[in-house]
Amino acid sequence: MSLYELLRGPLLWLAFGVFIGGMIVRVVLFFQLSTKKDKPIYRFFSWKWLWLSIFHWIVPLNETAKKNPITTAVGFIFHFCLLVTPLFLLAHGVLWYESWEISWWSLPETVADYMTLITIGCGIFLALRRILLPYVRVVTTTADYVLLGVTLAPFVTGYLAYHQYFDYYTVLILHMFFGELMLVVIPFTKLSHFIMFFFSRAVTGMEFGRRRAPSW
Amino acid sequence: MRALQFEAPVWLGRDHNFEVVHSVTLFAEYLREGRIKLDKSVFANERCTYQDPCNVSRNGGCGKDAREIIKYLCEDFVEMEPHGDYNFCCGGGGGAIPMAGAFRERRLRSGKVKAEQIRATGASICITPCHNCYDQIRDLNKEYELGIKVLSFKEMFEEALIVPEELKAKDEDEDEE
Amino acid sequence: MAEETAFDPKKFKEAVEEKTNARLKMWLEICAHCGLCADTCHFYLANDKDPKMIPAVKGKRVLEAFKKKDKIDEEFLEDFYWTVYGDCTMCRRCTMFCPFGIDIATITSTGRGLCVSQGKVPENLVKTIESYYKHGNQMEVSEEDWIDTLQWMEEELQEELPGATIPIDKKGANLLYTVNAREPKFYPMDISQAAMVFYLAGEDWTMSSKGWDDTNLAMFAGDLKAASYISQLVRDAAEELEVKRVAITE
Numbered sequence: 001m002s003l004y005e006l007l008r009g010p011l012l013w014l015a016f017g018v019f020i021g022g023m024i025v026r027v028v029l030f031f032q033l034s035t036k037k038d039k040p041i042y043r044f045f046s047w048k049w050l051w052l053s054i055f056h057w058i059v060p061l062n063e064t065a066k067k068n069p070i071t072t073a074v075g076f077i078f079h080f081c082l083l084v085t086p087l088f089l090l091a092h093g094v095l096w097y098e099s100w101e102i103s104w105w106s107l108p109e110t111v112a113d114y115m116t117l118i119t120i121g122c123g124i125f126l127a128l129r130r131i132l133l134p135y136v137r138v139v140t141t142t143a144d145y146v147l148l149g150v151t152l153a154p155f156v157t158g159y160l161a162y163h164q165y166f167d168y169y170t171v172l173i174l175h176m177f178f179g180e181l182m183l184v185v186i187p188f189t190k191l192s193h194f195i196m197f198f199f200s201r202a203v204t205g206m207e208f209g210r211r212r213a214p215s216w
Numbered sequence: 217m218r219a220l221q222f223e224a225p226v227w228l229g230r231d232h233n234f235e236v237v238h239s240v241t242l243f244a245e246y247l248r249e250g251r252i253k254l255d256k257s258v259f260a261n262e263r264c265t266y267q268d269p270c271n272v273s274r275n276g277g278c279g280k281d282a283r284e285i286i287k288y289l290c291e292d293f294v295e296m297e298p299h300g301d302y303n304f305c306c307g308g309g310g311g312a313i314p315m316a317g318a319f320r321e322r323r324l325r326s327g328k329v330k331a332e333q334i335r336a337t338g339a340s341i342c343i344t345p346c347h348n349c350y351d352q353i354r355d356l357n358k359e360y361e362l363g364i365k366v367l368s369f370k371e372m373f374e375e376a377l378i379v380p381e382e383l384k385a386k387d388e389d390e391d392e393e
Numbered sequence: 394m395a396e397e398t399a400f401d402p403k404k405f406k407e408a409v410e411e412k413t414n415a416r417l418k419m420w421l422e423i424c425a426h427c428g429l430c431a432d433t434c435h436f437y438l439a440n441d442k443d444p445k446m447i448p449a450v451k452g453k454r455v456l457e458a459f460k461k462k463d464k465i466d467e468e469f470l471e472d473f474y475w476t477v478y479g480d481c482t483m484c485r486r487c488t489m490f491c492p493f494g495i496d497i498a499t500i501t502s503t504g505r506g507l508c509v510s511q512g513k514v515p516e517n518l519v520k521t522i523e524s525y526y527k528h529g530n531q532m533e534v535s536e537e538d539w540i541d542t543l544q545w546m547e548e549e550l551q552e553e554l555p556g557a558t559i560p561i562d563k564k565g566a567n568l569l570y571t572v573n574a575r576e577p578k579f580y581p582m583d584i585s586q587a588a589m590v591f592y593l594a595g596e597d598w599t600m601s602s603k604g605w606d607d608t609n610l611a612m613f614a615g616d617l618k619a620a621s622y623i624s625q626l627v628r629d630a631a632e633e634l635e636v637k638r639v640a641i642t643e
Binding site for chain 1: 222225226273274275276277301302
Binding site for chain 3: 219220221223224225226228229232233234235236238239240242243246252253264265270275277302303304305307308309310311312314315316317319322325326327328329330337344345346347351367368373374377383384385
């Protein structure tokens with residue numbers, strides 16, 4: 001089995017398995033522990049404050065956005081491109097079709113290309129922010145840089161592969177490797193915020209809400 | 217306030233069978249319903265500002281009620297920036313006032329933000345409906361030489377409440393030497 | 394009650410295990426270290442942007458404590474104690490600016506709870522907690538002094554308003570008015586001022602001879618057992634008097 005076949009086959013399965021399974025376990029553990037130890041969440045449960053809290057931070061409509069417009073804009077665009085680009089990339093769509101015969105809408109290739117560059121640009125901004133702003137530097141750990149690297153690596157290699165810079169095969173292998181690596185680390189690191197964000201916002205939104213105060 | 221209304225039902229495992237209401241909300245209610253009346257001219261020559269206590273505004277939801285009272289009470293009212301739910305803590309919260317001792321210095325230092333906020337309003341009266349804020353801002357007043365008066369709503373009411381003639385004590389009966 | 398416990402890593406571990414909950418675990422893990430909380434904190438701003446005062450950094454100290462469990466040493470505990478009691482007033486401002494809504498106040502409060510397990514609570518807070526247990530209020534005001542103060546304030550008030558009263562333990566009243574124990578101790582006029590408002594508003598109100606202190610310093614101390622006890626005092630008073638509402642002083 002070639003390296004390509006390995007990454008395209010069993011390792012991809014493994015990556016998706018760890019990613020999806022890991023996140024399910026995270027969510028189950030949250031419910032398991034919280035029903036025992038976090039009773040106020042359920043007692044003061046409120047859909048209204050749950051959605052308001054999530055809504056005001058998904059579309060940046062909050063005081064932080066007013067106070068830090070640039071960081072908010074970059075953060076918003078970064079996350080948007082991070083999710084949309086890989087999901088709606090034509091080349092990825094072809095792979096889904098090959099394997100499962102399923103297909104969905106995809107982005108025009110030039111748009112996806114720009115979005116990749118934007119993602120990388122935003123990532124560099126976030127890294128610079130960590131390096132240059134003293135109050136961000138002191139809270140930054142090595143893990144923060146490593147995880148930012150792991151997140152950006154699939155985009156950098158993907159860009160190189162699309163434009164066939166360097167040795168295509170090597171770049172492609174690296175692209176697949178980093179993509180899978182990113183999926184695998186999500187459940188075990190702060191990147192789990194991609195799901196836990198909703199839980200955290202919900203509990204805080206309800207806690208503020210029952211005091212008639214906004215959490216945004 | 218925060219303890220009884222919001223935390224106690226959690227600690228004690230069930231809701232209260234009575235309603236908990238903060239004075240600020242209650243006073244606003246009285247004014248709204250016309251049960252008490254205030255003479256706005258009493259503080260007409262003073263510029264007022266309002267300190268939102270963390271556990272009354274942000275964690276107690278009474279910020280709007282306080283603004284409503286102020287409309288009946290002050291002619292010249294200036295908000296601190298930021299204010300309401302986004303207000304800064306005065307530094308006296310979380311038990312910082314009663315901790316006293318070695319914590320005092322930290323408390324006064326952390327109040328610098330509040331002192332500057334108050335100074336920026338140019339107010340002569342800082343209203344606050346919280347004993348922690350009240351004591352802290354009085355200390356800040358001295359420490360940072362703000363030259364303000366710190367008052368609770370009740371203290372201002374005492375001077376501004378309109379008392380119907382028939383309820384007043386008869387002046388001529390009182391011979392105060 | 395926060396009894397005098399010596400440094401005891403085992404108890405610390407027990408406290409960590411007892412206090413671990415899903416929210417804390419989540420918050421301590423997902424913090425993205427974005428630094429947006431830094432300048433929302435008055436401690437950070439007032440202390441020349443001392444990095445130690447950044448809410449995320451303070452949260453991290455609690456995380457360390459959670460990781461260390463029984464491997465804590467006295468030096469760590471000392472530093473930890475000053476962080477959770479001296480560098481955060483649990484005002485929750487930073488939470489409003491945190492994209493994830495991480496509740497540093499709850500984290501700090503949990504940190505204080507860990508200190509309680511070591512008997513490491515600011516001396517003056519311990520005194521107030523003892524007073525709550527003994528006298529039902531934080532300022533060691535005896536029931537006799539309390540009633541005296543109320544009667545004295547009633548007399549003062551009647552000089553201005555002859556019809557005004559300060560009802561005590563009036564069953565079935567609409568409103569029970571509770572105060573901060575600093576009032577009878579240092580600011581008794583607060584009570585007559587409130588009475589004046591209630592009188593003019595025609596409120597059917599009462600004060601209670603017991604459970605009249607609405608403060609709860611045990612909450613700030615992080616001693617939730619004592620905090621529950623204290624709020625039970627007020628609840629008992631309200632239920633005993635069958636009031637519809639309990640008002641809390643300014």
